[in-house]
Structure formats: structure tokens, C-alpha cells
Amino acid sequence: MSLRIALLGLLTAAGPSSGYDLAKSFESSLNYVWQASHSQIYPELVKMASDGLVTADAEGARGRKTYTITPEGADQLRAWLREQAPSLTVRSESALQAFLLPVLAPQDAVAVLERLRERYVKKLEALEALCADSSAGERFGRYALDHGIRHVRATVAWADDTIADLRARG
Amino acid sequence: MSLRIALLGLLTAAGPSSGYDLAKSFESSLNYVWQASHSQIYPELVKMASDGLVTADAEGARGRKTYTITPEGADQLRAWLREQAPSLTVRSESALQAFLLPVLAPQDAVAVLERLRERYVKKLEALEALCADSSAGERFGRYALDHGIRHVRATVAWADDTIADLRARG
DNA sequence: AGCCTCATGTAAAATGTTACATGATTGG
DNA sequence: CCAATCATGTAACATTTTACATGAGGCT
Incomplete structure (x- = not known):
């Protein structure tokens, strides 16, 4: 559907x-x-x-x-x-990795997260460029773009805090 | 895999x-x-x-x-x-709805969003309860839970702002 | 002429969902 | 004794991904 x-x-x-x-x-x-x-x-x-x-x-x-x-x-x-009340579940391979991170030694987990963070930052830049492009009038896709940008920002912030936490543990 | x-x-x-x-x-x-x-x-x-x-x-x-x-x-x-560099894409039915929202008349879109927001608030409460439960030592799942909470919070904030925007347009 | 992009399709395999089917054990 | 939960599995169906296959039109 x-x-x-x-x-x-x-x-x-x-x-x-x-x-x-x-x-x-x-x-x-x-x-x-x-x-x-x-x-x-x-x-x-x-x-x-x-x-x-x-x-x-x-x-x-x-x-x-x-x-x-x-x-x-x-x-x-x-x-x-x-x-239709949509399902609130999400399927995200990168979030799955996030979940599994503690199986790695902290320094390995940090390396994985830093790589992931970098990719998300690039994604964020791409989305923000799109946002700047779209003339103010273009409503279609605007809400979803905003939604996406917020999510990616939240992910980058999470990665930062998680990296800091892992570093603090050693 | x-x-x-x-x-x-x-x-x-x-x-x-x-x-x-x-x-x-x-x-x-x-x-x-x-x-x-x-x-x-x-x-x-x-x-x-x-x-x-x-x-x-x-x-x-x-x-x-x-x-x-x-x-x-x-x-x-x-x-x-x-x-494995994970795919950064996500599959989210509710985000898909978000994308499609502009096909509805603004007042209908607001109604849909308000219903969605309510469900997300409940989800947020459930996740925060889980977070409070988990003793401080429990690392496993903690990062992912934090990730989830941030995402749901971002979604609720997005819904609030989008509702306000739709109301402003009439 | 040769390469790239446009443009459509099918087939096979992998993955995911829903429904069907069965039976044991526990708690009230 | 009855209901709920524990516990496993299969079958049918729907969805998604990857690979195969073909050919037209534009550009250099």
C-alpha cells in the first residue's frame, strides 16, 4: 500500500x-x-x-x-x-548499529560512530542545501524535508554525546 | 543480514x-x-x-x-x-505521511498531524519510562534508547511547528 | 562511431508479514 | 478447570532488492 x-x-x-x-x-x-x-x-x-x-x-x-x-x-x-493511522515503527540500519555498539571495545565503537557521524553531517549539508534552494512558496516536500533535517540533526547530536560518553569510559 | x-x-x-x-x-x-x-x-x-x-x-x-x-x-x-557502513536511509510510514500532507486541505492536515502527534507523545512517555527504569549501569540498549528518544522528541517538535505553520495559512 | 542518459520491462532471490496449527505449563 | 502465557513451527502471501535484458536518442 x-x-x-x-x-x-x-x-x-x-x-x-x-x-x-x-x-x-x-x-x-x-x-x-x-x-x-x-x-x-x-x-x-x-x-x-x-x-x-x-x-x-x-x-x-x-x-x-x-x-x-x-x-x-x-x-x-x-x-x-x-x-490510516501509520505505523510508528521505523527501520533504520544505522540505528540498529547504534543499538549494537556496546559489543565493541569502546575505542572501536568510537571509530565506528565517528565514521557514521561524518556521513550524517554530509547528509545534513545536502538536505540543508535543498532547503535553501526550495523557494519559500514550495510547500510540497517542505514539511518532510524539515522532518528529515531535524532527524539528521538529532542523530548528529546523539553521535556527539555518545562519542563523549564512550571516551569518558575509556 | x-x-x-x-x-x-x-x-x-x-x-x-x-x-x-x-x-x-x-x-x-x-x-x-x-x-x-x-x-x-x-x-x-x-x-x-x-x-x-x-x-x-x-x-x-x-x-x-x-x-x-x-x-x-x-x-x-x-x-x-x-x-559495514550502514545505509543512512530509513523506512518510516509516518514520515511518508508527513511528506504527503500537503495534498490535504490545511484543516484536514492539521487533524491528521494532531492525531499523529498524540501517538508520538505516548511513545515518548513509554521510552522515557524505560530510560528511567534501566539502572545507570546498563549500557546495552542505552545508546539506542537515547537515540530513539531524541528522534521521537524531534518528531513531536516538528509536528508542533508544522501544525502552527498550517494554522497560520488557514 | 561510441558513450551516456533515457526508458522500459522481467526474473529470481531475499526479506518480511499474516495466518494457520499445535501443544505444554502456570496461576487463579 | 479454564485462561493466559510460554513455546515452536509452517505456509501463503506481499514486498523489496538485485540482476538480467533491451533499445532509443543525444552529444561529441
């Missing part, structure tokens, strides 16, 4: 798009919260078309198919948002 | 455990960052035993099997932690 919803959302935000476009949108805008590759997206769009949630254009150059959200698709998206 | 690593970590943290115990550990301690149910855990433990990462006791009461991590298992866990 989530994939379908995400695609409907992207089609609303960006207007008519091809599967290829949508795959790129996933990479750029949605990547921090959800992932999907073209091999998942193409078949899903076909199913969504047969369910009447989107319509496909005749093919353009290079076999390009442009999908447009239908009123039923828009209804279904809004209904899902209003009615 | 992540499931296997998580199980090795839990076996290190909690000592010899049954699949049932491990499933409960997932629910209580690891739930915020990773999920797995008994139907995934039992077969995985069998595979891990055949790969020499854990050993199984003879059965106890009610068919209970206690698994113990082997030195090879511990090595593999530490090697993974030291060498």
Missing part, C-alpha cells in the same frame, strides 16, 4: 510523470523516508492503471509513458491520509 | 536465549529501529546454527531451545559493525 500511496503523492506533487521520472523522484525527494526502484515502480503503475487510479498516455519518445493521477486516485490518496 | 546481526547482538546482550525470548526482545528493546516476528526468527536461528554462529541446547520445558552465540558468531558481529 505504501508504494502505491507514495506514487499517488508524487503524481500529485509533480504532475504527470513517467515511471522513470517517479523513480528519480524517489531518489531525490522521498529517499530519506521511503525507497523504491524502477523494477518495483513499473509493475505497480500498471496495476494502478488497471485499478483506475492513474491513466497512461500513448507512448512518447523512447517508449516513454506518462501517467496522470485520476480523480479516484486523488480520492484514495486523501482517504488514506485522513483515515 | 540485518536480522542475523540483530539476533547475534541480542544474544550477546542478553546471554543465551530462546527464539521466544528473542522475539520478545525485538518487541521491547529493538522495536523502534528494527522489527522481526517469531516466524522469521525461528527459521533464521536454525540457519545460523547450521552456519556455526550459534549453538542450540537440548530442549527444556515446553520444547524450549536455548541458543548461545559461538565465538565465530561474536567475531562476525564485531566484523560487521566495524566494517
Whole structure:
């Protein structure tokens, strides 16, 4: 369901798009919260078309198919948002590493954390650049971007404090 | 791989455990960052035993099997932690909702967010209670719990600010 | 001509979820 | 004795990832 919803959302935000476009949108805008590759997206769009949630254009150059959200698709998206209480759980490999850190000797744990922290700082810079780019009017994706930035900042702060704690222990 | 690593970590943290115990550990301690149910855990433990990462006791009461991590298992866990740069992406249904919020009329979006905020506040209270419970010495899970608390706090703050923003727009 | 990006798809494998199925032990 | 919890497993299904496969169009 989530994939379908995400695609409907992207089609609303960006207007008519091809599967290829949508795959790129996933990479750029949605990547921090959800992932999907073209091999998942193409078949899903076909199913969504047969369910009447989107319509496909005749093919353009290079076999390009442009999908447009239908009123039923828009209804279904809004209904899902209003009615579906989302799961609060998260799947995060880096947080899993964080959990397991104490199995390492403190100095090894510090090394792992410093590497992780560095990568998060880069991610934060990338997100902040995106935020600066987006003109003030662009509401779409803005809330999620803000959400992402706060999370990454929280992670960097956590890494700092955890590194300090590990160092204090030796 | 992540499931296997998580199980090795839990076996290190909690000592010899049954699949049932491990499933409960997932629910209580690891739930915020990773999920797995008994139907995934039992077969995985069998595979891990055949790969020499854990050993199984003879059965106890009610068919209970206690698994113990082997030195090879511990090595593999530490090697993974030291060498594997984890993916920084996250899969979060609630963050996906956050992203899609602008498709709703502002007052509907506010209602959705308020409901979400309430659930996160409850989650925060539960995590903070856990944190207070855990005696100061207990390092295991502490870093991850701290990580989780910071993330949930960041989410609540984000919800507050986003609600305010949506209200300001009408 | 050759390389890169665009563009679509399918297949196989791995992973994760939900449902079904069974039975022992403990506590009230 | 009954209900809850302990305890294990399998099967079916859904989802996700990785790999394979193909070809058009643009640029140098």
C-alpha cells in the first residue's frame, strides 16, 4: 500500500510523470523516508492503471509513458491520509548499529560512530542545501524535508554525546 | 543480514536465549529501529546454527531451545559493525505521511498531524519510562534508547511547528 | 562511431508479514 | 478447570532488492 500511496503523492506533487521520472523522484525527494526502484515502480503503475487510479498516455519518445493521477486516485490518496493511522515503527540500519555498539571495545565503537557521524553531517549539508534552494512558496516536500533535517540533526547530536560518553569510559 | 546481526547482538546482550525470548526482545528493546516476528526468527536461528554462529541446547520445558552465540558468531558481529557502513536511509510510514500532507486541505492536515502527534507523545512517555527504569549501569540498549528518544522528541517538535505553520495559512 | 542518459520491462532471490496449527505449563 | 502465557513451527502471501535484458536518442 505504501508504494502505491507514495506514487499517488508524487503524481500529485509533480504532475504527470513517467515511471522513470517517479523513480528519480524517489531518489531525490522521498529517499530519506521511503525507497523504491524502477523494477518495483513499473509493475505497480500498471496495476494502478488497471485499478483506475492513474491513466497512461500513448507512448512518447523512447517508449516513454506518462501517467496522470485520476480523480479516484486523488480520492484514495486523501482517504488514506485522513483515515490510516501509520505505523510508528521505523527501520533504520544505522540505528540498529547504534543499538549494537556496546559489543565493541569502546575505542572501536568510537571509530565506528565517528565514521557514521561524518556521513550524517554530509547528509545534513545536502538536505540543508535543498532547503535553501526550495523557494519559500514550495510547500510540497517542505514539511518532510524539515522532518528529515531535524532527524539528521538529532542523530548528529546523539553521535556527539555518545562519542563523549564512550571516551569518558575509556 | 540485518536480522542475523540483530539476533547475534541480542544474544550477546542478553546471554543465551530462546527464539521466544528473542522475539520478545525485538518487541521491547529493538522495536523502534528494527522489527522481526517469531516466524522469521525461528527459521533464521536454525540457519545460523547450521552456519556455526550459534549453538542450540537440548530442549527444556515446553520444547524450549536455548541458543548461545559461538565465538565465530561474536567475531562476525564485531566484523560487521566495524566494517559495514550502514545505509543512512530509513523506512518510516509516518514520515511518508508527513511528506504527503500537503495534498490535504490545511484543516484536514492539521487533524491528521494532531492525531499523529498524540501517538508520538505516548511513545515518548513509554521510552522515557524505560530510560528511567534501566539502572545507570546498563549500557546495552542505552545508546539506542537515547537515540530513539531524541528522534521521537524531534518528531513531536516538528509536528508542533508544522501544525502552527498550517494554522497560520488557514 | 561510441558513450551516456533515457526508458522500459522481467526474473529470481531475499526479506518480511499474516495466518494457520499445535501443544505444554502456570496461576487463579 | 479454564485462561493466559510460554513455546515452536509452517505456509501463503506481499514486498523489496538485485540482476538480467533491451533499445532509443543525444552529444561529441
